[in-house]
Amino acid sequence: MHRHAFALDVYHFSTMIHALFKADSKAGSVSIALYGHDAPYSLPDALVRSTTLTTLTIAGVVGLPLPSFATLTALRLKNCIIVGENTGTVIGFAIAGWTGLGIVAPKLKTLTFKSQLPQTFCYSFLPSLQHANVYVVRRFGCLDKAHDEPTTRKVLELLHGLSNTQSLQLGGTTIQCTGLCKFSLYGHGKVTGKSSSRGRSIPLSRLLVTCRTLQTLTIAGVVRLRLLPYPRTLTALHLKNCVVKCFPEDTAPTFDGFAAMVNLKELCIEECAFFNLDTLLISGPELQNLTLLNVGRSYERRLIRWFGLGIVAPKLKTLTFRCQLPRYFSQLHLPSLQHANVYVVRPPFGVDTNDEPTTSKVLKLVQGLCNAQSLQLGATTIQKLAAFPQxxxxxxxxxxxxxxxxxxxRPHNKVYQLALPVELVAYFLEGSPSAEVKILGSWRSGGILKGPLSLGHS
Known part of the structure; x- marks a missing residue:
């Protein structure tokens, strides 16, 4: 029998288990499965007293007491009923759900909680916690009570016990509790809120208003998100696949939802639909990096909302624009811009026009990037600009x-022939004749022409 690994899959054979452990008491990794064993079960004495055991997996055990193991470094329990004294630090299970939960682990760094809420939360002590993933599961066969006061209180108790974490990920019904607006997170890292609910108001943004040291925030998949004033310490914000509700239904003004984030340096808006506005204004006195990916469109929720767009960022250095054209560009003030990538995305349906108003709109966008030292233009952008060279x-x-x-x-054909827009290149080189021009064919076989081009202009 192997001295370092020991696995048992037993059905009503407790006596055999004890005998086997007496025969091999030096196992380093032990797995016990007792599915169908309804009587209370205690671990073999040889296993409890083992000085070599480091990994223990127990599944399907009823009435299991948890003794202390001197050398155990990894423990996994699955489908067990655990018994113990009510000390506030013992994890309790019941057939219909949790009875109580308390965690005392001074060196714990990572915690994953994916379960129904217990009846009570006992004392938790996690001073070294770095990453926590909390996903509250609805109780099977019961109505969703995510908004009632007892559920809210339990979620708050759970989250307050994780207040030292640097990274917090919330999911399931966790972020559907209205009481979360009173929760303060004392962390330094990343907070992610995810929800699969449809059409339900998520007060996730209120949860973050009182955070004192939060620097990076990612919100993904939240419906009817309201952008409230986030902590002044926030430096990076990423919104992905969210539906943002800006104003009451009867108004449609300019929405400047990021201006209050005075220390924000990085902003990424990806596949987010915005409701109840005419113009989305993105402004920030400290904003340095801005990424816009399919803004106004949410693929996952099949939503498209058109509006105007304005960007006012005196310190912005990098801009990535990969979106469909907005209805109009209200203003573009980017005096410190260094690098810009512009890829106009074709509409998902309907006719993609190359008329003069469309070209004028693209030209206004490009001219708003005139301070850039490095400029990248996608094929669709080039096509629309070259449609009206006049x-x-x-x-x-x-x-x-x-x-x-x-x-x-884009090439005229799939042979290595480039459709070089001479008038467009000449336009850019008029003010910067020494700029290096790189032409990239967009077909899959590749083909890159790099280096300064001589177009014969003066």
Whole structure:
């Protein structure tokens, strides 16, 4: 018998288990499965007194007392009923659900809680906690009581016990409790809120208002999210696949929801639909990196909302725009811009037009990036700009700081032939004649032409 691994899958054979452990008491890894064993069960004395046991897995055991193991480093319990004294630190289980939960672990770094709520939460002591994943599961066969006061109180007790965590992920019914608006998170890291509910108001943003040291916030999959003033310590915000409700139903003004985040340096908005607004204004005195990916469109929720867009960020250095065109651009004030990537996305349905108003809209976007030192334009962007070259000829180029221009150009065919938009390249080089131009074919077989181009212009 192997001295370092010991696995038993036994059905009503307790005597055999004790005998086997007497024969091999030096096992380092032990797995016990007793599915169907309804009588109370105690662990073999040889196992309890083992000086080599480091890993223990127990499944399907009824009435199991948990003794102390001197050398145990990993313990997994599955489908067990555990008995113990009511000391406030013993985990209790019952057939219909938890009875009580308390965790005392001074060196615990990672905690995953994916279960129904227990009846009570005992004392928790987790001073070294770094990462916590809390996913509250609805009780089987019962109505959802996520909004009642007792459930809210239990969730708050659970979360307060995790107040030292640096990373907190919330899921299930955890973030559906209205009482979460009173919870303060004393962490330094990342908070992620996820919800699979449909059409339900999630007061997740209120949970974060009182956070004192929060720096990075990610909110994914939240319906009817309201952007409240987040902590002043917040420096990075990522919204993904959210539906943001900006104003009451009867108004549609300009929405400047990020202005109150005065220390925000990084902002990413990905596949988010915004309701009840005419113009989305993104402003921030300290904003340095901005990423917009399919803003106004939520693929997962099949929502599309069109609105105007404005960006006012005096310190912005990097901008990535990969979206469908908004209804209009209200203002673009980016005096410190260094790098910009612009990829106009085609509409998911309907006719993709290359008319003059569309070209004018794309040109206004590109001209708003005139302070950039590095500029990347996608194939659709190039196609729309090149559709009306006379619009470029009617005005001088504002690009005076351009050092690198990268164009993704669709070929006329799949042979290595590039459809080079000469007028467009000349427009950019008019103000920055020494800029390096890179032409990239967009077909899968590749084909890259790099280096300065001589277009014969003066």
């Amino acid at each position: 619009l470029l000829e009617q005005q001088s180029s504002p690009f005076t700081r351009l050092e690198s221009l990268e164009l993704e150009v």
